[in-house]
Amino acid sequence: MIEINNIHKGFNGKTVIDNVSAVLETGKCNLIIGASGSGKTVLMKCLVGLFEPDEGEVLYDGESITSMNEDGRKQLRQQIGMLFQGSALFDSMTVEQNVMFPLDMFTNLNQKQKLEKVNQVLARVNLTAANQKFPSEISGGMKKRVGIARAIVLNPKFLFCDEPNSGLDPKTSLVIDKLIKEITIEFGMTTVVNTHDMNSVMEIGDKIIFMHEGHKEWEGSNKDIIFSKNQELNKFIFASEFLQDAKEMRMMEAKGKISEDRRSPS
Amino acid sequence: MDFFTHFGRYLLMIKGMFTKPENMRLYWKELMHQCNEIGVRSIGIVVIISVFLGAVTTVQTAYQLITPLIPKTVIAVIVRDNIILELAPTLICVVLAGVVGSRIASELGNMRISEQIDALEIMGINTKAYLIMPKIVAALLVVPCLVVLAAVLGIWGGKVAGGLSGILPAEIYNDGLLEDFIPYNVFFALSKTYTYSFIISSIPAYYGYHVQGGSLEIGRAGTKSVIVSCILILLADYALAALLL
Numbered sequence: 001m002i003e004i005n006n007i008h009k010g011f012n013g014k015t016v017i018d019n020v021s022a023v024l025e026t027g028k029c030n031l032i033i034g035a036s037g038s039g040k041t042v043l044m045k046c047l048v049g050l051f052e053p054d055e056g057e058v059l060y061d062g063e064s065i066t067s068m069n070e071d072g073r074k075q076l077r078q079q080i081g082m083l084f085q086g087s088a089l090f091d092s093m094t095v096e097q098n099v100m101f102p103l104d105m106f107t108n109l110n111q112k113q114k115l116e117k118v119n120q121v122l123a124r125v126n127l128t129a130a131n132q133k134f135p136s137e138i139s140g141g142m143k144k145r146v147g148i149a150r151a152i153v154l155n156p157k158f159l160f161c162d163e164p165n166s167g168l169d170p171k172t173s174l175v176i177d178k179l180i181k182e183i184t185i186e187f188g189m190t191t192v193v194n195t196h197d198m199n200s201v202m203e204i205g206d207k208i209i210f211m212h213e214g215h216k217e218w219e220g221s222n223k224d225i226i227f228s229k230n231q232e233l234n235k236f237i238f239a240s241e242f243l244q245d246a247k248e249m250r251m252m253e254a255k256g257k258i259s260e261d262r263r264s265p266s
Numbered sequence: 267m268d269f270f271t272h273f274g275r276y277l278l279m280i281k282g283m284f285t286k287p288e289n290m291r292l293y294w295k296e297l298m299h300q301c302n303e304i305g306v307r308s309i310g311i312v313v314i315i316s317v318f319l320g321a322v323t324t325v326q327t328a329y330q331l332i333t334p335l336i337p338k339t340v341i342a343v344i345v346r347d348n349i350i351l352e353l354a355p356t357l358i359c360v361v362l363a364g365v366v367g368s369r370i371a372s373e374l375g376n377m378r379i380s381e382q383i384d385a386l387e388i389m390g391i392n393t394k395a396y397l398i399m400p401k402i403v404a405a406l407l408v409v410p411c412l413v414v415l416a417a418v419l420g421i422w423g424g425k426v427a428g429g430l431s432g433i434l435p436a437e438i439y440n441d442g443l444l445e446d447f448i449p450y451n452v453f454f455a456l457s458k459t460y461t462y463s464f465i466i467s468s469i470p471a472y473y474g475y476h477v478q479g480g481s482l483e484i485g486r487a488g489t490k491s492v493i494v495s496c497i498l499i500l501l502a503d504y505a506l507a508a509l510l511l
Binding site: 105 | 285288289291292376380381382384385387388389390391392
């Protein structure tokens with residue numbers, strides 16, 4: 001579990017994150033959503049310790065990363081996996097070497113054991129024939145899957161995904177979402193996903209935090225987001241007429257279901 | 267940003283490199299990789315420049331000393347001392363500041379922009395130690411070798427040019443090379459080379475590591491790092507000459 005307590009972060013006198021608190025639960029996909037510039041990425045970077053918050057603290061299973069020394073952070077970071085927006089694969093390494101890198105750095109496994117582990121993780125992300133390819137030779141969706149494989153190869157307790165669907169077509173986005181959801185449950189991880197993709201929100205959002213202009217505007221799950229009366233959230237979600245229509249249909253369906261439920265016992 | 271901010275961040279970067287390596291084997295592998303990148307890949311340009319440098323120095327020195335009062339061996343003495351004291355260490359390092367410096371700055375800048383450095387940090391790796399330290403150590407190991415090679419080839423180039431143009435027979439050139447040789451000059455040249463090696467690896471690493479923005483900034487960081495490295499090389503050149511000679 002990750003607890004965020006009153007985080008505040010600014011750059012050059014401009015507040016980017018303003019007094020945000022939340023609890024990110026274990027075994028669930030916790031989504032941070034919001035429009036571009038709402039502070040999602042800065043919040044995530046504060047969570048993983050890439051940015052130091054000006055105020056507040058982040059607790060990983062009760063331990064504050066903000067007050068940890070360098071060694072403590074190093075230990076903690078070995079329990080963190082992260083998928084970056086652009087995948088952040090090492091250009092000079094093959095897919096296999098990319099995934100093997102954390103094992104090379106932090107384990108004493110022999111080459112055979114490392115290779116077995118790499119193949120196992122690559123198979124888990126449905127990527128079996130790309131071991132010897134370089135990042136420049138694979139598609140965006142494959143890069144994301146390699147990024148996920150590298151993030152989970154050390155069996156982390158916490159997985160962070162920064163805009164996992166950016167630059168991907170809707171079909172591949174669904175595959176990545178499904179994969180994130182599956183491995184979250186399978187590994188019992190605390191997963192935090194930054195996104196503004198509403199498909200992801202509805203698909204995997206066990207818990208959703210909506211950020212607006214640097215502060216937490218709304219919190220809930222994918223079941224109640226569509227019925228929320230929060231104006232900013234509705235503006236964000238139903239930015240298109242299509243989605244507005246979809247919302248009305250969902251609400252009509254829901255009303256119909258409620259009246260049907262009321263009728264059935266009588 | 268002012269000079270002191272840059273200087274402070276540079277010092278913090280250097281200080282940040284000195285931590286216990288997470289995995290010695292991978293650090294060694296990275297060091298060997300950098301020795302290859304900085305040293306082996308620069309051999310070609312160093313060979314070409316140094317041979318012609320020696321050749322041109324011989325021809326131009328002969329042109330300026332065309333009087334029967336001065337023995338021809340003096341040409342070889344001047345070529346030798348010029349190459350050992352100044353041309354091989356300084357000029358080769360200025361060239362390497364361009365070749366190696368821009369490569370280091372763009373490599374690290376690209377890693378920064380594409381979040382590869384963040385990815386390493388998230389894994390719990392000290393990126394200053396893993397990415398910058400091997401580059402500096404590799405430069406300290408291989409650049410002096412390149413400068414020694416440049417000095418040897420420069421002197422040889424002078425001999426070839428003297429012979430081919432008929433200015434100076436090889437025997438007289440060889441005699442001149444042995445005349446009034448001061449071994450301290452070699453020590454001085456190597457002292458300069460170690461200083462320059464540190465400059466041409468750490469300054470581009472600083473600019474590349476701290477790139478912010480997009481691909482345009484990577485190019486700017488490369489250019490800036492070459493300019494600053496060249497200026498610092500010239501300043502260090504004067505300071506060391508004033509101190510050690």
